[in-house]
Amino acid sequence: MKEQEIQTYLDKRLKETAEWINNAVRSRFLALSQACDQSSPVERILLAEMLIGLPEEVAIIPQKDITGMGFPCIVDFLLVLPHTKKSVIVECDGERHQKDPRTIKDDKKRDRRLLLSGIPVLRFTTDEILYHAADVIHELRKARDLFDR
Secondary structure, X not given: OOHHHHHHHHHHHHHHHHHHHHHHHHHHXXXXXXXXXXXXXXXXXXXXXXXHHOOOOOEEEEEEEXXXXXXXXXXXXXXXXXXXXXXXXXXXXXHHHHHOHHHHHHHHHHHHHHHHOOOOEEEEEHHHHHHOHHHHHHHHHHHHHHHOO
């Protein structure tokens, strides 16, 4: 086989792989995005980033109602880690979460309760999600490595 034939084959296979990944991510996104808070476009953006950047075996559950906490608790995303089945909560914090004193206080209280129940919470601002998505995914991967042992 000549070098050019190998390059042509490689280009073809890479294109096929990219199309397969595109279709797989797109179908998961379409299925899961329906459960996202429709009034929060940034949640759908983070969902897309997580589907692209996290391994497929990390279960992503949008708008999960965490029962048994003794208080109402619907989280933006619950990640279920593949090996330990431990959970990590991911929250998208818009302006209200960053500026309203009551919301900040309530979020901190809820985060403490969740952490004391064994579920860590990672909060990301809209700006982080929109302009630093690679850093967000990097932190989520670090959390997976830390908690999935």
